[in-house]
Amino acid sequence: MPGRLRVLIVDDHPSLVRAISRLLAFDYEVVGSLSHGKGLLQAAQSLQANVILLDVNLPDIDGLTACRQVTQAAPEIKVVIFTAASDPDARRRASEAGASAFVDKIESGGELLSTFKSLDAGRN
Amino acid sequence: MHAQHASGRVDTCGADRGLWRAFRIALLGGLLVIAATPSDAQAALKQVLVLQSLHRGNLVLDQFVGDFRVQLDKRVGEPVNVVSMVVGPTGFVGPPNQAVVDYIRSIYANRRPPDLVMTVGGPAAAFARQHRRQLFPEVPLLFASVDERYLRGPPPTDNETAVAVINDFPRLIDDILRVLPETKQVFMIVGSGALGQFWRRVLEDEFTRFRDRLTFIWSDDLSLTDILGRVASLPSNSAIVYLTFGADAQGGAYADEPVLASLHAAAKAPMFGAFSSLFGHGIVGGSMMSIGGLARNTADVASQILDGTPPRSLRTPPQSPGEPIFDWRELRRWDIPESRLPPGSVVQFRGPSLWDEYKRAVLAAIGVLVLQSLLIAWLLYERRARQRAEIASSRNLALAADADRRETIAALTSSIAHELKQPLSSILHNAQALQMAAERSSSASAPTGEILADIEAEALLAAQIIDRHRTWLRTHQIQKTPIDIHSVVSESLALVAHDLGIRQIDANLNLSSTPCTVNGDHVLLVQVVVNLLRNAMDALAEAPPATRQITIGSKVNMADVEVSVHDTGSGLPAELVGTLFSPFVTTKPQGLGMGLAIAQGIVHAHGGTISAHNNRDAGATFTVVLPRRLAPGSDPSPVNDALAAGLPTPSR
Numbered sequence: 001m002p003g004r005l006r007v008l009i010v011d012d013h014p015s016l017v018r019a020i021s022r023l024l025a026f027d028y029e030v031v032g033s034l035s036h037g038k039g040l041l042q043a044a045q046s047l048q049a050n051v052i053l054l055d056v057n058l059p060d061i062d063g064l065t066a067c068r069q070v071t072q073a074a075p076e077i078k079v080v081i082f083t084a085a086s087d088p089d090a091r092r093r094a095s096e097a098g099a100s101a102f103v104d105k106i107e108s109g110g111e112l113l114s115t116f117k118s119l120d121a122g123r124n
Numbered sequence: 125m126h127a128q129h130a131s132g133r134v135d136t137c138g139a140d141r142g143l144w145r146a147f148r149i150a151l152l153g154g155l156l157v158i159a160a161t162p163s164d165a166q167a168a169l170k171q172v173l174v175l176q177s178l179h180r181g182n183l184v185l186d187q188f189v190g191d192f193r194v195q196l197d198k199r200v201g202e203p204v205n206v207v208s209m210v211v212g213p214t215g216f217v218g219p220p221n222q223a224v225v226d227y228i229r230s231i232y233a234n235r236r237p238p239d240l241v242m243t244v245g246g247p248a249a250a251f252a253r254q255h256r257r258q259l260f261p262e263v264p265l266l267f268a269s270v271d272e273r274y275l276r277g278p279p280p281t282d283n284e285t286a287v288a289v290i291n292d293f294p295r296l297i298d299d300i301l302r303v304l305p306e307t308k309q310v311f312m313i314v315g316s317g318a319l320g321q322f323w324r325r326v327l328e329d330e331f332t333r334f335r336d337r338l339t340f341i342w343s344d345d346l347s348l349t350d351i352l353g354r355v356a357s358l359p360s361n362s363a364i365v366y367l368t369f370g371a372d373a374q375g376g377a378y379a380d381e382p383v384l385a386s387l388h389a390a391a392k393a394p395m396f397g398a399f400s401s402l403f404g405h406g407i408v409g410g411s412m413m414s415i416g417g418l419a420r421n422t423a424d425v426a427s428q429i430l431d432g433t434p435p436r437s438l439r440t441p442p443q444s445p446g447e448p449i450f451d452w453r454e455l456r457r458w459d460i461p462e463s464r465l466p467p468g469s470v471v472q473f474r475g476p477s478l479w480d481e482y483k484r485a486v487l488a489a490i491g492v493l494v495l496q497s498l499l500i501a502w503l504l505y506e507r508r509a510r511q512r513a514e515i516a517s518s519r520n521l522a523l524a525a526d527a528d529r530r531e532t533i534a535a536l537t538s539s540i541a542h543e544l545k546q547p548l549s550s551i552l553h554n555a556q557a558l559q560m561a562a563e564r565s566s567s568a569s570a571p572t573g574e575i576l577a578d579i580e581a582e583a584l585l586a587a588q589i590i591d592r593h594r595t596w597l598r599t600h601q602i603q604k605t606p607i608d609i610h611s612v613v614s615e616s617l618a619l620v621a622h623d624l625g626i627r628q629i630d631a632n633l634n635l636s637s638t639p640c641t642v643n644g645d646h647v648l649l650v651q652v653v654v655n656l657l658r659n660a661m662d663a664l665a666e667a668p669p670a671t672r673q674i675t676i677g678s679k680v681n682m683a684d685v686e687v688s689v690h691d692t693g694s695g696l697p698a699e700l701v702g703t704l705f706s707p708f709v710t711t712k713p714q715g716l717g718m719g720l721a722i723a724q725g726i727v728h729a730h731g732g733t734i735s736a737h738n739n740r741d742a743g744a745t746f747t748v749v750l751p752r753r754l755a756p757g758s759d760p761s762p763v764n765d766a767l768a769a770g771l772p773t774p775s776r
Contacts, residue, residue: 013546015578019553022575026560057542057625084545105549110556 005120008049009033010040010066011082012059016105020053020082020112028116037061041070044077051119054099056083056090064097071098078119082112169205170430172196173228173238173260175252177212177245178370181379184415185245187401188269191419192426199427207231207238212247225255232260240429242266242422246274247319249286253277264435268422269415272442273326285435287422288442289413293367294330296398297338299410299448300363303464304394308361309339311354311393315370320344323367348372348383355391362393366402381405394458398445404473408458409450411466418443521725522601528722529651532658533597542622543589547582554579592619595647602645602729606753609640609649609685613676616653620661627661628669634677640685642750644730649750652723652734656689656746659719663693663743671742684732685752691743696736704736723748 005028011017012035021030031047034040037058044052052070056063067079080101081094094102101115178185189208196204211224232238237260243249249270252259259265267275267286275286300307312327314320324342331340343351351372355364369383380402387395388406397407401415425438448466452474455462462471479486533540554575561572592615617624617631624631642649657674664672671692679686696704705724720734727734732750739745 013550015582016546016550016553018578019550019557019575022557023553023560026557026564057622059625084542084549106545106552112553113556 004029005116005123006031006048006050007053007116008044008047008051009053010035010037010058010063011053011055012036012057013055023112024053024116027113028120035059037063037066040066041073044070045074049077050123051078051080051100051116053080053082053103056081056085056094064093064099067094067097067099080115080119169203170200170240171236171238172204172206172426172430173241173263174206174208175211175241175243175248176208177210177243177247177249179210179377181377181381182368182370183380183384183401183405184368184399185269187415188419188422189244191416192268192423195420195423196426199423200430204430211243211251212245221251221255224251225258229258237263240264240266240426242268242426244269246270246322249274264429266422266426266429266435268426269418280435282434282436285425285429285438285440287418287425287440289418290442290444291398291413292411292445293327293365293398294333295445296365296396296410297331297334299466300365300396301337302466303408303450303460304361304363304458305464306361307338307363309341309359309363311341311343311358311362311364313343313351313364313366313369313387315368316344316346316373316375317371319368319370345373347374348376348378348386352386352390355387355393358391358393360393364391364393364395366395366397366407394454394460400446400449403449403451406454407451408454408460409448409469411445411448413443414446417446519601521722521729524718524722525648525651525726528655528718529647530597531718532651532654533593540589540593540622544586547586547589550582551579551586554582602648604643604645604730606641607644607646607649609642609644609678609687609750610635612646612649612653613678613687615646616650616657617676619650619654620657623658623661624674627664627672629661629664629672629674631657632673632675634675636678636680638680640678640680640687641753642685642730643753644750645726648726649730652726652748653687653689655719655723656748659746660689660691660693660743663691663695665693667693680752683752684749686747686749688745688747690739690745692739692741693743695738695742696744705734 007024007028007030009017009020009030010033011020014035017033017035021033024030028051031049032043034043035058037054038060040052040054043049052067054063054067058066063081063083067081070077070079075098078100079098080103081090081097081099082103082105083090083094084105091102100119103112103115174189176185176189180186193204193206196206209224209228211221211228241252241260241263243252243266249267252265252267256265262283265280265284267280267284267288270286270288271291272286272288275288280286297310300310312324314323314327320342321344324344328340331338334340341354343354346354358364364387366384366387369378369380371377384395384402384405384407391406394408395406396410397403398410398413399415400412403409403412421440421443425440428438429435448469450462450465450469450471452471454460455465455471456475462469465471475481558572558575613633613635621631653676657676660674664674673692675688675690677686677688677690679688705720724734727748727750730750732748734746734748736744736746
């Protein structure tokens with residue numbers, strides 16, 4: 001039986017990173033966080049992350065581009081796009097970039113948890 | 125009308141030879157009048173023999189005789205031949221009355237007698253009565269200008285009548301006490317010799333009722349020099365009464381006019397008189413005998429006698445003093461209020477009022493004032509109109525600025541939502557963490573204190589974001605306060621930070637180390653900088669992401685502060701140079717072209733300027749220059765900037 005999901009959080013908003021970490025820590029392993037997209041793949045691989053919770057608006061790189069890079073290079077790592085832009089087009093673009101899921105930042109924490117639960121269940 | 129038993133004018137030395145010479149001259153005067161009349165005409169003309177009491181110089185009798193001649197001629201309708209001679213004694217020692225009578229008779233020896241004999245004054249009346257039998261007893265005799273006191277005794281005969289007066293000197297004293305109630309003594313100027321003695325005797329008797337209140341000092345035993353000395357040293361509660369003068373105690377003969385002038389100049393007390401002829405010669409006033417009226421009445425009677433009316437049928441009641449008359453100049457000199465004057469008093473010689481005296485100057489001044497007032501009113505109107513225009517302009521600017529901010533906010537809506545979602549999301553997930561901790565009774569991964577602190581901080585951040593944008597949506601009027609332009613820059617950047625991120629634009633700061641304080645409206649100046657930043661961001665749209673740079677700089681000069689927004693974009697199109705800040709000028713398909721026009725309006729409202737130019741390498745730079753607000757005692761030199769930049773400072 002695989003261990004707990006290992007989650008890497010990428011967001012440039014420190015307070016949000018802390019909040020997500022606290023919430024996920026009940027059931028999953030938060031292995032680290034990044035405030036930028038540069039070196040994401042390497043970090044995920046070195047931290048053995050199963051899931052990357054990825055913000056779209058990063059200061060250095062477009063989150064969808066980073067998503068595409070990760071999913072193409074390491075398909076076993078699931079990417080959850082975590083964004084404030086919740087329009088249908090944003091969901092479509094996230095899907096096209098290879099994201100496994102799309103979570104609106106403003107939705108309640110329940111959605112984030114259920115998304116992770118699905119991912120975790122899919123792993124088994 | 126005066127008793128003139130012994131007055132004289134030419135005999136001051138007392139020599140008989142001199143007296144006779146004067147007498148002969150007087151008689152010769154009368155002869156010349158007759159001799160000058162052609163004999164043919166003489167028969168047709170009415171002849172009047174006037175026996176005078178005094179020589180010329182007595183103001184009262186001189187006016188009376190002059191007025192009488194004029195009035196008589198008017199009434200008779202043709203010239204009347206008047207022979208005048210002075211029959212009153214001409215000095216302390218005069219010619220014998222009989223000699224005078226003889227002389228008069230001799231004049232008419234070979235001619236027809238006069239048609240009327242008229243005496244003027246008391247002494248002449250007494251003379252005529254005394255020598256009536258020798259002086260043409262068949263000719264009507266008219267006693268004129270005589271105080272009735274002189275006519276006491278036998279009543280006039282059928283061939284005699286009188287136009288007399290009742291001089292009321294006690295009434296004059298009453299007038300004095302009315303206008304000067306504090307008066308304690310009255311200096312009586314009555315002349316010397318028999319005339320003075322007569323009046324002193326009469327008036328001392330009539331003034332008995334004033335005995336307890338007033339002391340009377342009489343001048344009849346004083347020389348004119350002494351009189352002038354006395355009037356110059358009278359105590360303050362004194363008054364002077366001038367009846368007549370004629371001669372002083374030394375026998376010197378004087379005319380009224382110069383004597384009154386000397387008295388007026390020397391007197392330390394106001395002077396009163398009872399005859400209208402004295403009025404205007406330094407007399408304060410009082411109840412006056414009208415000499416003009418007396419001359420008219422006398423001419424009436426004389427003309428009727430000449431017309432054949434028997435004198436016995438022409439009995440005229442004695443004339444009394446008229447209404448009180450006062451000289452305004454003397455009232456002012458002696459500080460006598462007009463409220464004290466007797467009822468019905470007439471004030472003459474009233475000086476010109478300030479209005480009369482300065483009418484031209486006042487009118488000119490009023491004219492100037494009116495012109496000045498009109499000018500001021502016009503200037504005020506202009507100022508008000510300008511203020512209204514300024515207010516309207518300011519209001520229009522404010523309205524345009526409001527609209528522009530709303531447009532900006534609309535354009536930044538996505539960034540606002542994004543900005544708000546960050547703290548809200550943080551709050552939501554923190555709350556969820558807390559809830560899970562509560563459900564699982566585990567606080568290991570959810571330290572409650574930290575979570576609550578984060579929630580509070582994020583809620584505050586959200587509130588700040590909301591506030592910032594709400595300020596932009598609110599209607600705003602210009603309110604200038606001292607503000608640091610660097611705070612304007614940082615808030616402007618915060619507003620567009622999300623857009624900058626999305627557009628992958630690097631924003632750099634190159635700010636002065638010296639505080640850039642200006643007197644300005646924070647919201648509106650932020651609006652200006654945001655406008656410039658949005659322009660710069662739009663200009664960078666086509667540039668490769670790696671080259672997208674915006675640099676915000678500030679510079680402090682001696683009197684102003686510069687804020688510049690430099691971009692590495694496409695630069696300003698050549699066709700827009702010169703019209704860049706005009707309304708509706710834009711290169712953006714969605715833009716109204718009002719942003720830069722409004723920015724310029726806001727900068728101008730702050731007394732500043734805004735300009736733009738293309739950079740040498742790439743892009744454009746917009747520069748706003750605002751008047752610098754110096755703190756009291758601060759060094760206005762930009763030396764701090766020079767120091768901060770590591771530049772050599774000018775030696776002092």
